[in-house]
Every structure is written in structure tokens, then in C-alpha cells.
Amino acid sequence: MNGHDDLVARPVPLHMVIGGHGSPRLTAWRPETVFVARPGAALADSTSPERRSIVGLCRHPLAAVEIAAHTRLPTSVVLVLASDLVDGGVLSVRTAARTDGPSTDLLERVLDGLLKL
Known part of the structure; x- marks a missing residue:
């Protein structure tokens, strides 16, 4: 059994997994927020x-939703745990650059062009 299978085989209430707090430190983090383990950071x-x-999975940049899929934890739980790990200096966060998107005029x-087809 690998570490991920151990998580699935061991039922633990989610409030115990996240240590009782229910939201990540930074609420701006979203499922597509990317986390990466900091080189040389040690775990207690x-x-x-x-x-x-989570730290093992984040040896390479990985989005919260991908971490959730691998660990079979809800994305909201992954965001809380990742927030704790960022606070502890174990993970770094990389946010995607936001664009304003196309203008209303262009859309x-x-x-109009599609409707003329």
C-alpha cells in the first residue's frame, strides 16, 4: 500500500484532518491555485x-484540485491543509496570472457573426 492508499483505507472525520478550522488563511486561493514544495523544507x-x-505530491507544481484527486480529499480540505503548509514554510503558492479577458465589444x-451563419 502506498501513502495515498493509506489515506483512503483509514476513515478519519474531515474536521479532524484539518485540525478544526474550516477555511484557508487566504480565501483568494481557488481550486486552480498551484502549490509547490519548498526545497529543503523539513516536516515535523x-x-x-x-x-x-500533499508535500510529497507537490515536489512538482500541482493545482489544489489535482492534489484533491490524488489524495481523494475534498478540494476545500486540501486548500486548508495547503494553507497550513504555506504558513509553515513547507509549500509555496503560485497563482496564475489573471487576464481581463476579451472586451464586451469583441464578444x-x-x-453577431455566429448568428449570421
Whole structure:
């Protein structure tokens, strides 16, 4: 059994997994927020298996939703755990650059063109 299978085989109430708090430190984090383990960051011996699994997965940049799929934890739980790991200096967060998107005028012209087809 690998570490991820251990998480699935061991039922633990989610409020126990996240240590009783219910939201990540930064509410701006979203399912597509990317986390990466900080090189050389050490985990305490008391670090939970869920947090250890997240750090192991984040050796390469990985989005919260992908971490959730691998660990079979809800994305909201992954965001809380990742927030704790960022606070502890174990993970770094990388946010995607936001763009304003296409202008309303452009979208209207595209729609007009589609309607003429």
C-alpha cells in the first residue's frame, strides 16, 4: 500500500484532518491555485499523513484540485491543509496570472457573426 492508499483505507472525520478550522488563511486561493514544495523544507515528526502526502505530491507544481484527486480529499480540505503548509514554510503558492479577458465589444461582434451563419 502506498501513502495515498493509506489515506483512503483509514476513515478519519474531515474536521479532524484539518485540525478544526474550516477555511484557508487566504480565501483568494481557488481550486486552480498551484502549490509547490519548498526545497529543503523539513516536516515535523508530528505532521499528519494527509499533509505529508500533499508535500510529497507537490515536489512538482500541482493545482489544489489535482492534489484533491490524488489524495481523494475534498478540494476545500486540501486548500486548508495547503494553507497550513504555506504558513509553515513547507509549500509555496503560485497563482496564475489573471487576464481581463476579451472586451464586451469583441464578444458582441463574435456573437453577431455566429448568428449570421
